[in-house]
Amino acid sequence: MSAGRPGSGRGDPAPSRLRPRDTLRVAASGLSARPLRAVLSALGIAVGVAAMVAVVGISASSREQVNQQLRELGTNLLTVAPGQSFTGEEVRLPPESVDMVDRIPAVTDVSAIGAVAGAAVYRNDEIDPGQTNALAVNAARIDLLDTVGGTVASGRWLDEALAEYPTVVLGATAAELLGISRTDGTVGVWLGGEWFTVVGVLDPVALAPELDSAALVGWPAATEILGFDGSPSTIYERSDEAAIEEVQALLPATVNPEHPEEVAVSRPSDALAAQAAADETLTTLLLALGGVALLVGGIGVANTMVIAVLERRTEIGLRRALGATRAHVRRQFLGESVLLAGLGGTGGAVLGGIVTAVFAATRDWPFALPLWVLAGAAAATVLVGALAGAYPAARAARMPPTAALSSV
Structure with missing residues (x-):
């Protein structure tokens, strides 16, 4: 087998x-x-x-x-700025527009900055006036950082007392261009023909990058010392997430009832x-x-x-x-x-x-x-x-x- x-x-x-x-x-x-x-x-x-x-x-x-x-800063921030007029003339927001926005029921926070016309910032008074480094001088409300989600890298932010005096907080880019890192009150900048003491430097602000290259002074000090007219150049507003679109539609007519078409509203988180x-x-x-x-x-x-x-x-x-x-x-x-x-x-x-x-x-x-x-x-x-x-x-x-x- x-x-x-x-x-x-x-x-x-x-x-x-x-x-x-x-x-x-x-x-x-x-x-x-x-x-x-x-x-x-x-x-x-x-x-x-x-x-x-x-x-x-x-x-x-x-x-x-x-x-x-976006999770840390939130997506509920809207900015309001002057738009374009039909005649090509410069558009300005009414000085009372910030308070008007604050009256919208869904708005939780509102603040603003205002461009100070004719003012520039220099490291000292010997600098050629033409060498501005494209740095802006803005009046700022003391609630600005809370609204835009900004933080201070060194020094301190403006409060009710500092906002009355010639003090300034520099944006991150502005401080770098001016070569300033000390914020202990011993360093000053030549701003608008006056000496202002540097009291703080900001971290970069993701949702408001225009603040990085700005010198920010208190609203009262800008009015009394630099001749600021009180017209905001940018309004920052936060509202309930569910009401964003509704508030966005209301803002132009609220800020400028006579010419709402001359108001531009944007959402910074859209850029991110x-x-x-x-x-x-x-x-x-x-x-x-x-x-x-x-x-x-x-x-x-x-x-x-x-x-x-x-x-x-x-x-x-x-x-x-x-x-x-x-x-x-x-x-x-x-x-x-x-x-x-x-x-x-x-x-x-x-x-x-x-x-x-x-x-x-x-x-x-x-x-x-x-x-x-x-x-x-x-x-x-x-x-x-x-x-x-x-x-x-x-x-x-x-x-x-x-x-x-x-x-x-």
């Missing part, structure tokens, strides 16, 4: 199999025999993957930073949202470039595998002569290709994550690399490896054992 396959009744041996574990071992052995070529090919894949991961990660971190700013949208558009472009780099890496893998097939004709012929089937040979070379691309993809994903983390840390951004990016990068590299290795693997499988051995 012969011992053949179960239920066959014959003595034919069972067909040989190449298990996944065996395929991985054989593929790893093939790559380790030519380490430099394998490393260079994997590097091509890694560059493409790292580029895509870093682009998505940096863009996501940037958007998260913007979203974090637009910035996030622009970042997303740029990300799409950079992802396309990363895809090109990944494609180039795939071509490198295909080239490596084609050369490997040509160089290993003897090995292929010997394996076929010893009983390896075409499927075995195909799986061996396809496994090498997938393993090569997978190693490059893993290295690229790690490198892209490191680049994202370092870049976010240098910009004080939150690290926000989505997990799906890493999973997508791994899937993409496996797919690239399979596509790149399909033709070389098929070519190796079709090679007749006699033709392969004849090259020995």
Whole structure:
């Protein structure tokens, strides 16, 4: 009684199999025999993957930073400024417009700044009057920072007492251009033909960037010392989130009942949202470039595998002569290709994550690399490896054992 396959009744041996574990071992052995070529090919894949991961990660971190700013600063701030008149004349907001806005039931906070005409700020009284550095001089209400969500970097903000005297708070850009960092009351600036003591420097104000390049003096001091006429140049208003659109529609007629068409109302948070949208558009472009780099890496893998097939004709012929089937040979070379691309993809994903983390840390951004990016990068590299290795693997499988051995 012969011992053949179960239920066959014959003595034919069972067909040989190449298990996944065996395929991985054989593929790893093939790559380790030519380490430099394998490393260079994997590097091509890694560059493409790292580029895509870093682009998505940096863009996501940037958007998260913007979203974090919006959560902290709020999206319920509206600004009111003079618009354009039909005749082209200068439009001015009525001095009582701030109080009128405050009477709107849904308004929770309101403040304003007013441009002081003919005033400029200098480091000292010896500076050429034409060298203004484009710094504005504005009268400011003492509730301004609470309304716009601003903070003081050093020194203090204006209060009821300081607003009466020749004191000034500088925006972040203004302080940098004037070369002023001390706010202990020992430093003064030449402002509107008078000496004003610097009592504070602001942090950058995300929702009111015009304050960064401004010198802010108290409303009463601007009126009495600099001849300010009391007309606000920008009104800042916060209201209930649910009533934003309603308040936005009411503001023009409230601020200037006679000419509401000459009033411009804007929402500063829209600029930050637009910035996030622009970042997303740029990300799409950079992802396309990363895809090109990944494609180039795939071509490198295909080239490596084609050369490997040509160089290993003897090995292929010997394996076929010893009983390896075409499927075995195909799986061996396809496994090498997938393993090569997978190693490059893993290295690229790690490198892209490191680049994202370092870049976010240098910009004080939150690290926000989505997990799906890493999973997508791994899937993409496996797919690239399979596509790149399909033709070389098929070519190796079709090679007749006699033709392969004849090259020995």
